[in-house]
Amino acid sequence: MTERITKDTQLCLSLSARPSNIGTRFHNYLYRELGLDYVYKAFTTSDITAAIGGVRALGIRGCAISMPWKEDVIPLVDQMTESAAAIESVNTIVNDDGHLVAYNTDYLAIRNLLASHGVSPTDDFAVLGSGGMAKAAVAALTDAGFTNGHVVARNSRTGPALAAKYGHRWADSLGDLRPALILNATPVGMAGGPQAEELPVPRPAVEAARTVFDVVAFPAETPLIRLARELDRRVITGAEVIALQAAEQFVLYTGVRPSDEQVARASAYSRETA
Numbered sequence: 001m002t003e004r005i006t007k008d009t010q011l012c013l014s015l016s017a018r019p020s021n022i023g024t025r026f027h028n029y030l031y032r033e034l035g036l037d038y039v040y041k042a043f044t045t046s047d048i049t050a051a052i053g054g055v056r057a058l059g060i061r062g063c064a065i066s067m068p069w070k071e072d073v074i075p076l077v078d079q080m081t082e083s084a085a086a087i088e089s090v091n092t093i094v095n096d097d098g099h100l101v102a103y104n105t106d107y108l109a110i111r112n113l114l115a116s117h118g119v120s121p122t123d124d125f126a127v128l129g130s131g132g133m134a135k136a137a138v139a140a141l142t143d144a145g146f147t148n149g150h151v152v153a154r155n156s157r158t159g160p161a162l163a164a165k166y167g168h169r170w171a172d173s174l175g176d177l178r179p180a181l182i183l184n185a186t187p188v189g190m191a192g193g194p195q196a197e198e199l200p201v202p203r204p205a206v207e208a209a210r211t212v213f214d215v216v217a218f219p220a221e222t223p224l225i226r227l228a229r230e231l232d233r234r235v236i237t238g239a240e241v242i243a244l245q246a247a248e249q250f251v252l253y254t255g256v257r258p259s260d261e262q263v264a265r266a267s268a269y270s271r272e273t274a
Contacts, residue, residue: 123210211236
């Protein structure tokens with residue numbers, strides 16, 4: 001983050017239903033370390049159309065999009081890149097002189113984490129949810145070679161559509177399913193939400209799993225992750241997702257790629273003071 005804000009300072013922001021300080025601290029840490037004339041700020045809004053109009057009109061360089069607007073912003077941008085168009089979900093908007101270009105860096109983060117944690121594509125899986133993050137997860141799993149999966153979602157329109165698009169099955173609840181990989185892409189367990197202290201699946205499902213992946217980033221230790229650790233299951237956290245996807249956003253906004261060590265330091269800093 002620049003030491004002195006001027007008319008030339010580039011502004012980037014995030015739009016979330018429940019903003020945290022994680023992204024703000026992550027990006028500003030790297031701006032400061034790399035000496036970039038940028039500043040980052042988290043916002044919420046009740047009018048996503050007006051907010052994206054402001055991004056365009058005010059020359060805001062970049063905008064991260066979180067739940068629940070990852071699909072709502074699609075008609076508000078000028079260009080969908082392949083990553084966003086294939087998934088029909090946006091988590092990043094870059095403003096090139098008033099031309100808004102949409103990306104999805106969640107997909108890349110999820111796929112990289114599945115590989116780095118050694119999750120086998122032969123494992124069966126259940127993705128909980130059918131919104132924007134669930135779309136990124138199912139696409140990443142499918143492209144990584146996972147063929148045996150369920151989309152578990154109460155929505156009888158978006159759930160079956162997402163499952164069918166990638167050749168998987170749909171269920172309106174987990175029921176008796178006991179997949180080796182559970183991936184939570186719902187807000188259950190999110191700090192500040194109505195289900196902050198709840199599990200998205202019954203305990204026996206966690207006991208039967210080999211890997212538990214929760215994309216909820218705040219807190220990093222959700223009730224689901226805490227239970228999985230207690231049971232000594234392999235865990236992948238939303239904190240890992242947000243660090244990887246934010247690093248890709250950082251590159252899109254600035255054109256500068258930080259080192260892995262710098263990303264790790266920025267992620268640790270964002271957590272220490274969030």
